Amino acid sequence: MPLERPQDAHILVHNLTMAYGSLVIQRDLTFGVQRGDIFIIMGGSGCGKSTLLRHLVGLQAPAQGEVFYDGQSLWQVEPAERERMMRRFGVLYQSGALWSSMTLAENIALPLEQYTDLSPSQIDELVSLKLALVGLAGFKDYYPSALSGGMQKRAGLARAMALDPDILFFDEPSAGLDPVSSRRLDDLILELRDSLGATIVMVTHELASILTIGTNSVFLDADTKTMIAQGDPKKLLAESHDPKVRQFLTRGEPHA
């Protein structure tokens, strides 16, 4: 189904071209994300996956094209309006990106203090809840530097969920995690999608995650500088004839 009209999709990327100065990263990206999708952005290293995520969350303006959320343009609106739209997003960065001068509780409480009129005790309860959801109950007063990498990621996830966002963005959530933790994070992501009704957009290399939880995807290619496949990753694995897509989804094993 060609996606032409912005209102057709929850998130619509339309003819997006990304560039740093005159260096084009990707061009003419057009794809849609439906509500409740677990949408995977995949592709080889250095093809612009994280850059695409930065465009989606409002950190970097496109060289050309547009991103629509429920039919509303993200980049052709006033900055104040964009800020309001961005408040519906929760973003988990590659490194966790917790504010290192604050405790976990303060990290999660900050957006709540800024955007809600809740009392301190209500905020405290919410903070405890979010930390418990990611399995970090009791770590409220820890500073990020005192936590392991995996715990920082989970704390980052708790903060991303602070304002109960509609859309969660993950930048390589399982990078640097052991297989068991990575699997648990996948379960958590599924759980969040089902319980919060959130849409999830994630950049990942983790084949296991892509094939088990991904419901839709786009495949970026660094050589042609554009997308070469989109759709359910399981279907892509079964049906795609593109050698690059096949190579990626089968880890380069020719007859898998």
Add this chain to the structure above:
Amino acid sequence: MDATPSVTHPHGTLDVTRPTANTLCVRLSGQWTIQAALPSTTEVQAQCEAVPGVRRLSFEASDLAAWDSALLTFLLKLKELCDQRQIEFDQEGLPHGVQRLFALATAVSEHEAQHETTRVSFLAWLGQSGLDMAEATRTLLTFLGQVALAFGQFIRGRARLRTVDLRLIVQASGAQALPIVSLISFLVGLILAFMGANQLRQFGAQIYVANLVGLSMAREMGAMMTGIIMAGRTGAAFAAQLGTMEVNQETDALITMGLNPVEFLVVPRMLALMLMVPLLCIYADLVGILGGAVVGVSMLHLGIEQYYQQTLSALHLLDFVVGLIKSSVFGILVALAGCLRGMQCGRSASAVGAAATSAVVTGIVWIIVFDAVLTVMYDILGI
């Protein structure tokens, strides 16, 4: 590998033979390791050039005792040589492991990095420098604009920042700077008095040391020394803090949470320095005058009471105000330089170091330039 007796200087040797008219055979023996003394490729190259018509280079390695990357780099150089001369490179005689590593090292990578090393002409360089400078000015003006807007929000009580952050920064840049400010300004007062004493004694006018020290500290040195200390101490800290936040994507996290990093990070730092630097300046003025008094009393044998009265008569409130205005400006400059460089920081550890260095340099340059401007303005205004 055979058991070669351990020699004090392990070395590798090579022999070049010509089994057939168009084949050159390289015999490798001994230790070809990075610790060993190794022959260079020039011998093989010389042989290739000596007799024309060589079409094939082969190897014989049955006496090779040990090898590592050193052998591979040697082979890579030979391969390059062969490619230039269109000589067939026959690796059949090399150990199996060497062949496999060699294949890995010569495989063409999927994404060959595109390095365009074009020589830049002087005019192009000049033009690029001009454009870079225009860009830097634009960034600076944008930053100043953002800071002004953020302050507007703050004054209207709508800025999003944490008062606990402000308190911590005030403490770190104010109270914790007291020891170093005390030491430096005491010594500056002392030095001024010493310098003045030597000259003034010739005229029997030692008592005017009090005027010299008092006026220089209040009008100039107190503000300037505090400014420079703050540039080195706090400006660098600001740049490093904001730079690290940039590297760890903490600034991005603020933006996606809808928090303006200029309001959240820059405004409290500017406020802290706007408050603290003038206070530190007053303190430095007094400590500096104390330093001068120590020299006056101990070296020039002036009475404490006398020195005190002389200082009082020399100084007017206006002199302190002049210094205070300067120090407020310096405080703003140091905070601006530190925050600007921190926000511009690249995404690596070395970029944080560069940002801190640049913040100090920028801060000190701005302080001196604005000091000159203000001094000229005071002169014109007659204060």
